[in-house]
Amino acid sequence: MKILVFLVLLGLHSAAAGIHSLKNILTMSSQVPNSPEFVIVGMVDDVQIYHYDSNTRRLEPKQDWANRVTEDDPQFWERKTARCLDTQHLFKGYIKNLKHRFNQTGGVHIFQWMIGCEWDDETGEVNGFRQVGYDGEDFLSWDVKTNTWIAPKQQAVIIKNNWNNDEAKLAYYKNVLTQELPDFLKKFVNYGRSSLMRTELPSVSLLQKTPSSPVSCFATGFYPDRAEIFWRKDGEELHENVELGEILPNHDGSFQMNVDLNLSSVTPEDWRRYECVFHLSGVKDDIITKLDKTAIQTNWGKTGDGRDGGFPLGAVIGVVVVLLLLVVGITGFFLWKNKKKGKDGFQPANTSDASSSSPSSSSVGVQNTT
Structure with missing residues (x-):
């Protein structure tokens, strides 16, 4: 079964009227049969707008109106595809390191990272979120109020400490969540307004x-x-x-x-x-x-x-x-639940050791310039 099917059925419902959301969900898997090893799904108001996987090795729009981004940036999809390829390589190193950190030698393993934001188009309020999950449990999360990482797992403490000591990266994360992602969200809401705002009676x-x-x-x-x-x-x-x-x-x-x-x-x-x-x-x-x-x-x-x-x-x-x-079966694999709303994830630093440094801008998939 495709990982994308799992993501679509996560039950992530649209926010209340006036509030719009952007979510980028990146998934690296190990030994999952009949599934791409790496998948990126981007959603605006829980409508999928782009998709990348390690089989097609292409980032592609999933809505006609999403392709309007090329009006201002003709090379958007090519440039983002290259970024996705880099991120795929880095995530493969991360799941390898995490398996080592948890003393795992085989079996099915899932590593996920979600980054996004919510924007209230009536008040202008913006809230960013990041969250990291491994094998269906929280691994790292971002505290937007303190601008720091939190480690609910003992195995993540070293990574958390190293990343929290990098003040330049902490400032960078804050800018991504409060400026870059909201600007990208506003642009795509404008592109898809007639579709996203429509109502159809049953x-x-x-x-x-x-x-x-x-x-x-x-x-x-x-x-x-x-x-x-x-x-x-x-x-x-x-x-x-x-x-x-x-x-x-x-x-x-x-x-x-x-x-x-x-x-x-x-x-x-x-x-x-x-x-x-x-x-x-x-x-x-x-x-x-x-x-x-x-x-x-x-x-x-x-x-x-x-x-x-x-x-x-x-x-x-x-x-x-x-x-x-399907919904029940995947909740053990995936960490995004309705009660977790408002958290998000993790960018890879390098493929040699996940604890050595905080993630760099060059390692980001579609989310960093969105």
């Missing part, structure tokens, strides 16, 4: 696997992922006998989500008191779907009034389950 269906199963209110095709879906009774939101699913990506870049309602204790005459509500951020009117037995689509062949259901609920549930399993 189709909403009532689904039921078996006559005794919960009724699922399923919304798909919406954008962005800043959305809510819930059941309510007599106008009041329900919190009991409901189960809310995660927001998941569709293949076309839109999203889907569902919320289930257990009706085992609800009498048929009370069904009319229930309704499903879908709310999309930035859209005034909600989509309200009444709980109507005749509108429920099933996978046993008939709707509540005996008509053909005609909806492959089994396939839908199967896709959702597979996606959820």
Whole structure:
């Protein structure tokens, strides 16, 4: 399975309205079958805008509007590709050194570095972040308030101390996080404004696997992922006998989500008191779907009034389950979780010894000049 698939399914949701984010995620792996050894993914507002891997050895735009950067800088992608090649070589040295530091001789190992920032286009506030992870755990992180590195792992203490003693590099990091990255983010938000700021309403269906199963209110095709879906009774939101699913990506870049309602204790005459509500951020009117037995689509062949259901609920549930399993399976490998928001990573110093010096500007992939 491609590492890129893992990254796309990390569940990194867009920030609230007015806040934009830039994330560069660099991943070096060891002995992961059928995957590129090195991958770089760049995202603006959690939309992938460029990609590099050690198989193609090219940094390429993933959105048409991202290529507008060449209007001002025709050699942008060629220059950044060369930087990615250098970073790939340096990261290979880093994972080798980390395996030695942890007394590891073989097996699957993952080293990741994330660098980025958030920008509030209403207040102008900027927050930068860096974070380093190894084998699914924090290895080094950046404290933006003190402008220093933090080492949660004993094996990282020597590296932390050496890098924190390099005042010139500390000043350099601060400039990257507070000036260079925000400027790059603002430029790409402007390029992709019509796409990033768009809203698309979903189709909403009532689904039921078996006559005794919960009724699922399923919304798909919406954008962005800043959305809510819930059941309510007599106008009041329900919190009991409901189960809310995660927001998941569709293949076309839109999203889907569902919320289930257990009706085992609800009498048929009370069904009319229930309704499903879908709310999309930035859209005034909600989509309200009444709980109507005749509108429920099933996978046993008939709707509540005996008509053909005609909806492959089994396939839908199967896709959702597979996606959820993917998400669960990768969390052990990758360190970016929603609760970790606001931290970031690490640039390689050289391939001989990760603890010898702080990272230099020449070792940065796409992120340093972004």
